[in-house]
Structure formats: structure tokens, C-alpha cells
Amino acid sequence: MISQLSLIGPKGNAISVATAGTGPTLMLLHGFPLDHRLWLAQLGSLADFYHVVAPEFRGFGGSATSHTAYTLRDLAEDVEFVRQHLAGEQPMHLAGLSMGGYVAFEYWHMHRQHLRSLSLLNTKPSGDDTAARQGRLTTAEHALAAGTWEAVQPMLPKLLSAVTLSTRPQVVAAVESMMRRPTAPAVAAAQQAMADRRDFTSLLPSMRLPVLVATGEHDPLAPPVATQAWAASLPDAKFVQIPEAGHLPPLETPEAITDLLRSFLF
Numbered sequence: 233m234i235s236q237l238s239l240i241g242p243k244g245n246a247i248s249v250a251t252a253g254t255g256p257t258l259m260l261l262h263g264f265p266l267d268h269r270l271w272l273a274q275l276g277s278l279a280d281f282y283h284v285v286a287p288e289f290r291g292f293g294g295s296a297t298s299h300t301a302y303t304l305r306d307l308a309e310d311v312e313f314v315r316q317h318l319a320g321e322q323p324m325h326l327a328g329l330s331m332g333g334y335v336a337f338e339y340w341h342m343h344r345q346h347l348r349s350l351s352l353l354n355t356k357p358s359g360d361d362t363a364a365r366q367g368r369l370t371t372a373e374h375a376l377a378a379g380t381w382e383a384v385q386p387m388l389p390k391l392l393s394a395v396t397l398s399t400r401p402q403v404v405a406a407v408e409s410m411m412r413r414p415t416a417p418a419v420a421a422a423q424q425a426m427a428d429r430r431d432f433t434s435l436l437p438s439m440r441l442p443v444l445v446a447t448g449e450h451d452p453l454a455p456p457v458a459t460q461a462w463a464a465s466l467p468d469a470k471f472v473q474i475p476e477a478g479h480l481p482p483l484e485t486p487e488a489i490t491d492l493l494r495s496f497l498f
């Protein structure tokens with residue numbers, strides 16, 4: 233059974249968290265512009281083995297929109313706040329997809345003593361180049377001027393594989409529902425934070441913990457060849473390409489992600 237909690241963070245901001253199960257803690261961090269529903273299948277299927285904890289970033293799902301600008305480092309501190317309140321004394325497993333992966337890198341940088349393992353899904357350690365950064369600032373302005381859906385809609389074909397888009401209308405509808413939920417200021421703030429994120433590439437060789445790196449066979453945002461290349465710089469990494477998935481394997485191929493996480497974490 234999935235429970236939905238609201239924690240009041242250190243700055244008085246409400247942080248919404250979905251939890252399920254008992255056992256070692258597995259924290260799941262969603263991508264942009266999504267929420268904990270990215271992980272619904274895993275909240276169900278992994279709850280027999282883990283205390284699964286899926287917090288929602290500022291302004292996404294049920295979490296309050298931040299009234300001030302924030303960085304991905306601040307989001308990693310929100311993750312630490314959630315860990316302190318909901319995880320036990322033992323180090324936790326942390327998994328992040330895309331933007332959730334960017335936050336997971338920050339979390340590792342500041343709080344690695346609390347980590348047992350890291351799963352980096354459909355993400356990358358690098359920062360934005362000039363064009364990508366400019367694109368984010370344009371998206372942020374567009375959201376504020378025209379609204380959330382108008383700004384994020386062009387992402388939809390990049391999030392799901394062609395097979396998912398043409399044969400899984402319920403998955404497309406679930407993604408669209410998540411994408412429509414955040415307010416325009418939430419979208420703009422997250423784009424700004426991602427544009428300002430730091431580059432962890434040079435730190436990869438110093439990440440001395442078990443790391444799972446996985447991406448979808450058809451993910452244009454974290455393509456398999458590029459992902460496998462940076463994963464090779466990690467001292468203790470397993471790289472997996474997920475067949476038939478695009479950018480959102482937890483929704484597109486949920487059994488494959490559940491099996492992958494189970495076999496990696498055991």
C-alpha cells in the first residue's frame with residue numbers, strides 16, 4: 233500500500249513523499265517535469281523487499297513551489313531532510329532518473345556516508361553547454377509567459393520511445409498528466425536550477441560505491457553509447473541498456489526496471 237506524506241522542510245516548505253513497504257530504504261528521485269507517479273510500479277513491486285521512499289521536488293506533485301530560486305544542491309538537502317525523517321540509521325540505496333540523477337550526484341557529493349548504492353537512470357554527469365543552457369532559459373521564459381503545458385509539451389516525444397507513443401496510450405496519458413501538474417514558476421525554477429548545475433564528470437573516478445547506470449535503448453536525451461562511455465569512468469559500475477524503452481523506463485518497461493533494481497540491490 234502506498235502512503236502519501238507531507239513533511240514540513242527546514243524553510244517551512246511542504247515536501248510531499250510517497251512511501252511503501254518495509255526493509256532497507258530505497259529512495260527514488262523523479263525526472264522533470266514529473267512527480268512520484270513515475271515510480272508507481274516500483275512503489276508497488278519493490279515494497280515487499282524495501283522501504284521505498286519517493287519524494288517530490290519543489291513545485292512538483294504535491295510539494296510546495298519554492299518562492300525563492302534554488303539550486304540542485306538545495307534539492308539534495310531536501311533529500312537529506314527526507315532521509316533523516318523517514319530512513320533508519322542504515323545507509324540507503326538512492327536511485328535518480330534524469331533530473332533525479334543530477335540531484336543524486338549532488339547528494340553523493342555532500343552525503344555519501346549515507347549511501348549504500350547509487351542507481352543513475354537516463355541521466356548524465358555533465359553540465360549544460362551554451363546552447364542547452366539557452367534552451368532552458370527560453371523554456372523558463374515560455375512557461376512564465378504562456379503556461380506550463382505550452383512550455384513542456386515539446387518534450388513529450390523525447391520522453392517516450394516510438395513504440396510507447398504509438399501502442400501505450402495509458403502511459404502517454406500518465407506522462408501528460410504529470411507534465412501538466414506543476415505551476416509555471418515551478419517549471420521555470422527547475423529549468424534555471426538545471427541550467428546552473430555543475431559538471432561531475434571529473435569526479436566519476438572518485439565515486440567509490442556500487443553504481444548502476446542504465447538508460448533506454450531509444451533515449452535521445454541520455455543515449456546508450458554516450459551513457460556507457462561516462463559509466464566506464466566509474467570504479468564500480470554496471471551499465472545496462474534497457475530494450476524498447478525511451479527516457480522513462482520505470483513507466484515504459486516497469487518490469488525490466490524492477491528486475492534490474494532488485495538484482496542490483498540484492
Ligand code: MLT
Nearest residue numbers: 263264329330331332453
Ligand atoms: C528529465 O527527464 O529530468 C529532463 O529530461 C532532464 C533535463 O532536462 O536535462
